[in-house]
Amino acid sequence: xxxxxxxxxxxxxxxxxxxxxxxxxxxxxxITAFAPTGGPYLRIPESVTLENFAIVxxxxxxxxxxxxxxxxxxxxxxxxxxxxxxxxVVTVILVSMAGYALSxxxxxxxxxxxxxxxxLGMMPTTAKLLPLYKLCISFGFINNLIGVAIxxxxxxxxxxxWIMKGFFxxxxxxxxxxxxxxxxxKLETLFKVVLPCAGPGITVVAFLSFLAGWGNFTVPLxxxxxxxxxxISLGIxxxxxxxxxxxxxxxxxxxxxxxxxxxVIPSMCLYFISRxxxxxxxxxxxxx
Amino acid sequence: MAFxxxxxxxxxxxxxxxxxxPALLLFIIFQIVPTLWAIYFSFTDIALYGKKLFEYxxxxxxxxxxxxxxxxxxxxxxxTFEYCFYSLIIRFSIxxxxxxxxxxxxxxxxxxxxxxxxxxxxxxxxxIPYAWLSMLDTRYGTLNQILTFLEMQPQSWVYKRxxxxxxxxxxxxxxxxxxxxxxxxxxxxxxxxxxVCEIYGASRWLKFTKVTLPLIKWPLVLSTIxxxxxxxxxxxxxxxLTDGGPYYRTELLSLYAYHKAFTYYELGVxxxxxxxxxILVFVLTLAQxxxxxxx
Numbered sequence: 115x116x117x118x119x120x121x122x123x124x125x126x127x128x129x130x131x132x133x134x135x136x137x138x139x140x141x142x143x144x145i146t147a148f149a150p151t152g153g154p155y156l157r158i159p160e161s162v163t164l165e166n167f168a169i170v171x172x173x174x175x176x177x178x179x180x181x182x183x184x185x186x187x188x189x190x191x192x193x194x195x196x197x198x199x200x201x202x203v204v205t206v207i208l209v210s211m212a213g214y215a216l217s218x219x220x221x222x223x224x225x226x227x228x229x230x231x232x233x234l235g236m237m238p239t240t241a242k243l244l245p246l247y248k249l250c251i252s253f254g255f256i257n258n259l260i261g262v263a264i265x266x267x268x269x270x271x272x273x274x275x276w277i278m279k280g281f282f283x284x285x286x287x288x289x290x291x292x293x294x295x296x297x298x299x300k301l302e303t304l305f306k307v308v309l310p311c312a313g314p315g316i317t318v319v320a321f322l323s324f325l326a327g328w329g330n331f332t333v334p335l336x337x338x339x340x341x342x343x344x345x346i347s348l349g350i351x352x353x354x355x356x357x358x359x360x361x362x363x364x365x366x367x368x369x370x371x372x373x374x375x376x377x378v379i380p381s382m383c384l385y386f387i388s389r390x391x392x393x394x395x396x397x398x399x400x401x402x
Numbered sequence: 403m404a405f406x407x408x409x410x411x412x413x414x415x416x417x418x419x420x421x422x423x424p425a426l427l428l429f430i431i432f433q434i435v436p437t438l439w440a441i442y443f444s445f446t447d448i449a450l451y452g453k454k455l456f457e458y459x460x461x462x463x464x465x466x467x468x469x470x471x472x473x474x475x476x477x478x479x480x481x482t483f484e485y486c487f488y489s490l491i492i493r494f495s496i497x498x499x500x501x502x503x504x505x506x507x508x509x510x511x512x513x514x515x516x517x518x519x520x521x522x523x524x525x526x527x528x529x530i531p532y533a534w535l536s537m538l539d540t541r542y543g544t545l546n547q548i549l550t551f552l553e554m555q556p557q558s559w560v561y562k563r564x565x566x567x568x569x570x571x572x573x574x575x576x577x578x579x580x581x582x583x584x585x586x587x588x589x590x591x592x593x594x595x596x597x598v599c600e601i602y603g604a605s606r607w608l609k610f611t612k613v614t615l616p617l618i619k620w621p622l623v624l625s626t627i628x629x630x631x632x633x634x635x636x637x638x639x640x641x642x643l644t645d646g647g648p649y650y651r652t653e654l655l656s657l658y659a660y661h662k663a664f665t666y667y668e669l670g671v672x673x674x675x676x677x678x679x680x681i682l683v684f685v686l687t688l689a690q691x692x693x694x695x696x697x
Contacts, residue, residue, distance in 0.1 A: 121606065122508055129503055132496060133515065135574065136522055138544055139533035146536075154536035156544040204428075212425035215418040229691075231429070236687045237437060238635035240656040241676030244663045245439035246432065248455075268432035271425050300414070329526035331638050336664075347528040351642050367536065374529045385524035386517075393582055 147375045152367030166372035186342050187349065187373050193259055194328055194345040194377070200263035201327030202320050205270050209319050210312065212271070213278025214304075218287075228276065235272025239332050247336045255337055262337050262345075266330050267323065274319050277391060281315025282308075321388040329381055346377045437680070444674035450667035458670070465674040475675070477650050478658040485569060485654060486633040492573040493629050497580025504581070505588040523578035531642040534571045535560070538643075564644045564652045571639050576632065580625040587621035588614060620697045627693060631686040635679050655679050 138156070146152040147166055149159035168174040170187045216224070246265065255261025285308060293303040309316070331347040338344055344352065353370060385392070444465055448458035469475045500519050503509060522530070537544045538559035546556035559567045591614065599609045637656040640646065646653035646661060653661070655675055663672030 125503065125506075125509060128499060129509070129515070132500060133518065136518060139530075139537050139574070140521065140525075142536060142544060143529070143533045153542055154539035154544075155542040155547065208425040208428060211421040215421035219415060219418050219422075233684070233687055233691070234434065234437070235429075236683070237433075238656070238679055238683050240635050240637050240659060241440055241673075241680040241683075242433065242436040243660070244669055244672050244676065245436040245443060248669075249432070249436055249439070264428070265432050268428045271429045271433075275425060300417075329528075331526075331528050347526060350528045350532050351638075370532070374532060378525050378529055381526050382521070382524040386520075389520075389582075393586075 143371050143374055143378075146367055147371035149368060152371060154367065166368040167376075169366075169369040170372045170376065186344070187346075187369060189342050190344050190346045190349040190373070191376065193343055194347070196259045197263045197266070197330070197334070197345050198324050198327035200260055201267045201270070202324045204264060204267040205274055205323035206316055206320050208267070209271060209274040209278045210309070210316060212275050213315075214282050214308065214312075216275065216279045217282035228279075231272040232276060235269070239269065243332060243336050246333075250337055257338055257340050257343055259338075259343060259345075262330075262334050263327060265333050265337065266327050269333075270323050270326050274322065277322075277394070278312070278315050278319055281312050281318075285311045318388055318391050321384045322391060325381055325384045325388070325392075328377075346373060350374060350377070440673045440676050440680070443670055444677045446670050448669045448673075450663065450669050455669075461670070465671050468671060469674055469678075474650055474653065475658065478653040478655055481565075481651065481653055482634065482655045484565065485572075485636070485652075486630055488565075488569050489572050489576065489633045490626065490629050492569065493576040494580050494626065496573065496577035497625065498584055500577060500581040501585035501588060504585045519581065520578055522575035525575065527638045528642065530575050531571055531639050534567075534574065535643065538567050560644060561648055564648060568640050568643055568652050571643060572633065572636065576629065579628060579632070583621050583625040583628070584618060587618040591617050620693060624690065624693045624697065627686055627690045631683055631690065634682055634686070 142156045145156065145159065148162045148164070149157075150161060150163045150165065151159075152166070165174055170191075172188045216228070250256060250261060250265065253261065255265065289307060289311070290303050293307045294300070298306065329347060330345075331351065334345050334348045335351075338348060341349075341352075350370060350373065353366075445460055445462060446458045447461045447464070448454060504512070504516050504519070509515075536542075540546060540556065540558045540560075543559070545559065549556050557563050595613050595617075596609060599613060604612070635656050636654055637660070640652055640654050640657055641660070644652045646657045656679060659672045659675035659679070661672075662675060663669050
C-alpha cells in the first residue's frame, strides 16, 4: 500500500527537477534583458530598466567594457526580417503553384516523385553546405540577403509542397467546374475560387516558412561575411565566437538578452500556432 | 468535338506542369545540385585556396583513405556516437516522463506546465546555447552557484566537462520531440482498455507495462530514430558552445567537416565527411518512413 500515494510525490519531485532544468535558462534570459547590469549570473535586479532595448535599437550607447565592440543590433533585426519575409514570399508563391499542380495532375510516377522529394528534402544541410557555398559564389549570393532567403526557401520546398498539396486535395474539383460553367476563365477560377479556399493552407505555409527563415543559422553562416548584414541568429552566435569558451563578463549581456527576447517572441508565437504541422514535418507523415 | 475536349484537357495538363517547374527548378539548383556536387567533390582534391578552387582533379578514394588514417576523424566518429548515445538516452527518458505527465490525470496545473514543457523547442536555435553559456560559466554561472549551494564541487563546464555540457544543452530543447510523439500516441489509446483494467483491479505499473507500452511500441521506435537522426548531424549548439574543442573532445562529424573545409581549406575531405553523414541520415530516413507507415 506504500506504492500508490508515494508515486504521486515522486512524480511531482521529478517534474519539479525537469521544470527547473527548463525554466532556469529562460528565466535568466528574461531577467537579464530588463536588468540594468547584466552578467552570466542569475540575480534578481534592484530595478527594472528598458535601457537594454534602447541599446538594441541604437537609441543608447553601451556604458561598460565591451563598448569597444561594435554592435549593429538594429540592423541585425532588419536583416532577419528581410530574410524571413523574402523566404515566406518565395516559398508561398512556388509552393502554392506546385502544390496545386501536384494535386490536380495525374501522371505516372507521381507518388515516387513525392516520396523522392520528401527523402531528398530530409538530407542534412551540413553535408550540402560546402558545394552550396561554391554555387552561391557564382550566383553572387555572398553577402546577399535575398540570396540567403532563396537558399533557405529551396530547402523548405519539399515538405511545404506536401502540406500544400494536402490542402488543395480537400478542395473539390466540382467547385472549379461550377465556376467554369458560370463563365469564369481558368485563371479567374484559380485566383477567385481555389486560392481563397486554400487560405488556411497558405497561412500554414507562410507561418512555417517565416519561422524557418527567421531562425535559420547555417545558411547565413556560410553566405554572409559582413557584420552589418548579419541576421540575429548569426549576430548572437558571433558575439561568442569572438569570445569563445569561458566568456565571463566580456560580453554585453544585457543588450544581447534584450535582442534574444525580441528574437524569441515571434518564433514562439508562430511555433504554438503551427505546432501540429511542424510535428507532421518532423515525423514525415504529411498527409494533412 | 470529343477530340477538342481531350485536346483542351491536355493543354490544361501542360499548363499545370508549368506550375511545377519553378519550385522543382529552385529545389534542384539549390538542394539536389549541391548534394550531387558534394558527392563528386568528395572524390576530388578541391581546396578553398588559390587555383585549387577552380582546377581540381579527380583523385578517387584518396580522401576516404585519408579519413581512415586520420586519428581526428576516428576521434570525431566516436565522439559523435557518444554524443548521440547519451543524448538519445536522456532525451528519450525525459520525453517519456514528460509525456506520461501530460497524459496522466493525476497531476494538477496541467495546461500551464504543458506549455512550459513545450517552450524549449519554440526558441530559435542560436538563443539556446547563448542562454546556456551563461548558465555554464565557471565563475559566475548559475549551475555552479547551485552546486556551491548544495556544497558540491563547482565544475569548469565548457572546458573540462565539455561533452556533458553539450549533451545537457542538446537535451534541454531536444526532449520535446519525444514528448510530443509519445504523448500523442498515448492519447490515441482507447479509454476502454483502462476501464477494463480498473474492473480487474490492475495496478498502475501493470496498466503501464501491459497496456500502454505494447500499444506505443512503434511510436517509441519512431522517436528513437528521429532523435538519432537529429543528433547525428547536429551543428549549431556544439559550434557555438565549444567549437569542437578542447582537443577535439566535442568535435562532432558535422563540425569536423566544417573545420576541414573552412579552417583547413580541404574542401574535398570536408565533402567526404559530409557524404558519410549523408549516408547515415539517408538510412535513418528510410527507416523512419518505413516505421511511420507501419504505425
